[in-house]
Amino acid sequence: MGERLKQSYPLAFMECLRPLPDQPAFVHLFAGLVQLADWLGSDTREAFFPYTAPGEDRIQSAVARAAYAVRSIGLDVSAWKNELNGQPPTFSAAFGVPTARPMQLAAAELSLGDIVVLEAETGSGKTEAALWRFVQLFEAGKVDSLYFALPTRVAATQLYQRVLALVTRLWPKGAPVVVRALPGYEAADDQEKISLPDFKVQWPDVPGDYTAHQRWVAESPKRFLAATIAVGTIDQALLGALKVKHAHMRHALLARSLLVVDEVHASDAYMTVLLEKLLQAHIKAGGHSILLSATLGAMARTRYLNIGNKKKHAPPSLADACAAAYPVLSFRDSTGIHLHPVAGNPQHKTVHWETLDAMDNPKQIAMLAAQAAAQGARVLVVRNTVPAAVATLKALEELTLAQGGDWLFKVNGVSTVHHSRYSRQDRPLLDQAVEAQLGKTRQDGRGRVIVGTQTLEQSLDIDADLLITDLCPMDVLLQRLGRLHRHNRPEAERPEGYRQPHAWVLTPAGHDLSPLLKRARHGLGRFHDGGGVYPDLRMVEATKRLVQAQPSRQIPADNRQLVEHATHIEALQGVEEELGPDWQKLGQAIEGDTSARRGVGHLHTLPYYEAFGEVLFPDSDQKIATRLGAADRLVVFDPPQPGPFQQTVKQLALRHHQIPEGVSPDALPTDIAVLPASAGFEFTLGSARYRYNRFGLERLKAHDKN
Template sequence: MGEVWAKLARDADGRVTAILPLVDHILDVGAAMAALLPGWTRPLEAAAGRPLTGQDSARLIALAALHDLGKANRGFQARIDPKANQKIGHTGPVAALLNHSKLRAGEAARAIGAMLDAWGAAEHFAAVMAHHGRPVDAFAFPPDTGVWMKFAGCWMPEHGHDPAADVLPVIAAVCARWPLAWAAGEPLPQAPRFVALFAGLVTLADWLGSDSDRFPIEGPYGTDRIAVREVAAAAAAQARGLVPSATPPGDFKAAFGKAPFAFQAQAAADDLGPVALIEAETGSGKTEAALWRWIELRRRGRVDGLFFALPTRSAAVQLHRRVDAMLKSVWGADAPEAVLAVPGYLQSGDATGQALPDYAVRWDDGEAGGKPDARWAAERANRFLAARVAVGTIDQALLATLPVRHALFRAGMLARSLLVVDEVHASDAYMAGLLDRLLTHHVAVGGHALLLSATLGARARAQLLRQPMMSHDQAVAVPYPALSGRDAVRAVAGAGHEKQVRIETAGEIDDPVAIAERAVAAARAGAAVLVVRNSVGGAAAVAQAVAARAPELAFRVGDVATLHHGRFAPDDRRLLDAAVESAFGKTRGAGGRVLVGTQTLEQSLDIDADLLITDLAPIDVLLQRIGRLHRHVRERGAFAEARTIVLRPAERDLTPLLTRKGGFHGLGGHVYPNLVQLEATLRRIEATPDIVIPRDNRRLVEGALHPDALAEVVRDQGAAWQNHAAMRSGGVSADGQTAAQVALDLSQRFSELDWRDAEKAVTRLGGRDLLIDLDPPLPGPFGKSIHRIRVPHWMAGNATTVEHDGGGDFRLGDRLLRYDQWGLRHR
């Protein structure tokens, strides 16, 4: 039997050209964990409920190092032959080594068992074996003996060789390197959240210690190997932004180029606690307030990283540039690059990457592997949260609390960061439930979070800030703008300007031609018109009608009329986002134009429209959309008065929608199914068509979303509405319960975590969407070839095959799809 190996290098013919001995790889990963621990000491101690001792650290390092000891089994070692029939892994077999009646009496099993007993590390060892991204069934409690019994044979002595004996040199090498771990002492911290956090760190250490550039398979293996590997591990952790670093001195003006508003300065207050909330009108500078809080928390040593979570990809793309500019202002030439945490974009700082075979990435400032360490976290979606600074979508954070692969890694990476959640509102009980579970764990491991909202309804405030539910009158009396912690709320001065808005209603929600004619008429009078619809189909119908009637006024990319929604390929989304910013951003020129889109336009984007036309939606969503209206000071001619036209059904009575599936372009359908909220919203804007932002925000939101206000609507509307309200209440309750059922409860023992509801969990977050590669590529509508596109799971069905002839249509299984200037749709 040759030397026990951990990793191999092969030539093009599959011949082994070099091996990395198991002992060396084990020590590489131990060195990586030693380099990483300083960056996570604060969250580990918060989770443990006590300071970590030097022996605690040594034991965590040793356990992480032993992650691959199962590779000594005969089945895994046989994989050196590329023609090996059976592919045996290395985690489940460890359970067989420790539990099988003929193996557990052996010297290797006894050595491991004694170590785990002395350290109190049975749960921690199960966490180590989960280093590939999820717990191993063989280490679950209660144990399923059938899972590991099948691996027993790969440890049994055969032909004079005992594979279990090959484990002993591995343990001896780790003991020799970190002898303090084996000295007598108190057990490791037993808190389940501590164990879960450790599990995520082991995955990071394994990835770091498996980097063949830093730890080459070819060696060296000489006597200086310990020094070489520890220097390499420290350098890699430093280059990837995985060790604490100081924030350069500087004030708010140095970071953002202007003096702060009062609430922006106060957002950095030290007494807000671990979860804070900023409520202020759209466009008031909440983003800068959030970034300033992060900078100040870094200076105080409370956090290191930042994850800025937004509701849409478009919002993340736009904010990414702003955050990266801020980093350059604060750090100068040594600034960390902000990672764009949106799958498919490959953006780090100013650099754009191109995916290559075998998971390699070429960055636009060099060949494949350019700045590999600094941009490591940007190259795969499951690494995003390991970036020191990342801007992405909320689903990337919520995946840290769902039973999906690498959830514990995501949660562990997030633990060192300030989590900022932008555009929080109350429309989705499922998402609110997941966010609540995420915040619970994040705070328990010492994390900090900041929630941003134009106005958060009382129910959502109570849930997320863990406060008592207020009555309607109490909720309306809460100050606005406001800065809140879990213990108190304080009034703060806002941006210092108010916006008067006239709201009209029109019964045209089911008439795209009438909507287009309204928009075109206003554009011909010089207005920049924004049309926001509740569904892609409704938006496309209006955009096509605008292009047919006034092509010169239609929003376009280059010479191609189009619209903005989420069903475009990543490369085209970049073009669309840039075109939106050019045509409707702060520096837009004069002249009429019409931009049509969906919810991708309503949140976080810096859009400045003269006139807003929008489908009816819950009041908190409407206020987000109204925030795109008259966002900046400019000359507006005939549109000096801010006007919003809210589209409703032709008949004012919404009762027919109670029994109509799908409603009108999402109205009453799956987008905003709570008709009681829509009726309450319609009543509020009809009763007070002239509003002042931000003065009226709190009154409007509570008047249309507070349970007391909704109950009043139901009482007025009769039995059919009472039935609908009961069904919706049950649905909201069910959504909240579903979130509680599928979300990971990391207060449970690691070996008891339930990983069975993964499919249900990820479907709600688009996790089952199909990302397909196109070869040959599709001809993109805006001049770029489309090599990759995401197909929503409901559109893809169970398809796995793609066929196309290079035209704009392609077949996905038995479904024919088209991708053109109006986005992806069924043909």
């Protein structure tokens, strides 16, 4: 065997005139390439590496087979690059718009370097700016692929269609496959796979389909990052930074990409550490990245731009942070960190806002919304929690029944709310209905009230005449305000009294947040374990004060000051000092929570700077995930059950806090009972009973199980 190896691979036994790098980062990268080669070389489909045929010399045929496999799955992108170089596309042609905004052209400058931060208001075109940067880097040979990472599955699903349209315009014929990188929801060019036994996959049979082998990259989540163009959640990228199986392969595949991270401000302390470690390895391996945010605090922006820089720069003071430009394109080079002002959305608006201590009063909220809808206004009500949203809708339905009129948001004729606890089959119906009734092109001139949660903040192109929202941190509040008067409309299209953007910000009784220090409610406050929707009440208090300080604000001109005064450490310390010991104790607890989560993040991430042989992976029974907390559970229904919107339900995701203790991972739903008039169904899992209807999925209390 030794002699045969020498004959077959003579170069391996010759004197090495150009040694490979011996840096740990290179060895880790090489390990990922070996994993990819092993995976691809183990594929037994006919065109790749089936078992050796009689008379075949695999040593000889392997070279041609490998070249074909690499080319056919899309790892060889030279043909697509040559096509762009031969006929460089314009921004207008690529996106089907008359012209590009200055921000979008500025973001594509190749001189910006390997890590860029783009901050601009919602609706300003940040997504197109990031995609156009990819086109320019790809055409210039700086990257070979794109991974667009979003915070949620819903956001990724929304963006997927836009990226698919772009790719079709760039390459009208023979385009690279666009992968929807969502486990359980995989798609390649909008075609969904069918899983078969023995880990095999079947795709819809299209005669003469040249993309058939390109879909190899979508057949397993571990291969997603091999795609030339993929859209998914940030989790798929973060798995390349964790001590988990195939992390090195993910890292090596991502190294050829422009990594776009959208809504980067939405990450918690644990995910922020993971992202920092990922970016360090990614940039070190030659990758590029652009981080997008509506408004990123100066502390976070400095931390990201310090990545890959030997000289670390200190974050600016509160005064300097507030003086920074907005919108802005940030990058760093050998001379330091640079913030270049850019022109974003040409639309500016004066938002009139005021607080209303009605957070605990769904009837009052419903009345306020109904009064506006009766005058023809499109009203968006955003609550911090699902129970609060459901309670608000029920109050609105009672009011509608008593007063007449019909301002309710409906899907296929069924009144409902918008949140995350709906099935994969029903969620697209909800999204489509929201955009139809509150989008750029409205169905009719009647008033409407749409009640929901944070799912209404992102991705959906909706335009409200009036916003009613729970109090939340300022960066989140600005996201919600981005849905208010989002589009320029003729004055006559908005009802009188709602032609100026107006927002009601709901607070607890007496506008007093101090009771939430002891017991979190409505998503505000810290749980005993440090969790919570918005645990840092200091930020929430600072946000409330900013709303109360002035009756109106200029958006986006005031965005920078608003965010910094609600998130900068100096501002938060000011809240602590003024409000006393209980708030100082909260600050210490939040700091402890943050340090603990960052510490866990450091323990879970792969140290790509250490020698490969010294890196120890944890035991297989230790769970390491991209997000801290217990895992959600996917419940499958076979056969599918009737849903509340005339659509069958195949699976439901249970949040970790909805899962009963001790339930087996293999447990199946039992005692399934269809509700009257096919309004949904109930089922049992372990010791818990659940109901899925027009209000979404809920775990029933003991007295409701009858």
